[in-house]
Amino acid sequence: MMGMIYIIFLMFMIGNLIFVSKRKHLLIMLMSLEFIVLSIYFLMMLYLMMINNNMYMLMVFLVLTVCEGALGLSILVSMVRTYGNDYFQSFNLI
Template sequence: MMNLSFVWVFSSLMMVFCGLWSFAKSHKHMLNSLLSLEFMMLGVFSLMVLEVVSVGSEMYFVLFFLTLVACEGALGLSLLVFVVRSHGSDYLSVFNVLEC
């Protein structure tokens, strides 16, 4: 029978790798890229929780990481709204490197 912590680690690593694969393969829309980044951060967060629980130390660092991930998500969504308002869509192909 499989140990529960092994299943948790395996599922967390699969979340990170699936988010990385999704980020690399589906980079047509900005929203897809942001969602795959959030999925990767969720996998990293669950790995950190497992490590902190197994060591038995304080949860302050995990809560700090969760706060940073939430701020990153809010910043990404605000950038998405700005891009949609200024360019009309969230396609990454509409950005021109020469435009400022």
């Protein structure tokens, strides 16, 4: 059981490391955010199985995750149509 928690924590930390180191591309940042959310989902699933609780909260979490992913992809598509790429440095925020 503790081995699984260490693996999930390692997944979370790797996702954060990728998020911080690849901050120039929006697509890579979105993929690392989904990886972080996946590790949180595994942690919640493990915790809810450990306390013998129902899994309805996981369904709510997955719905919110899908909404977050759809919003991120729509921002990415809008950026690519407007600026031609997903670099953050290619457009001016002012």
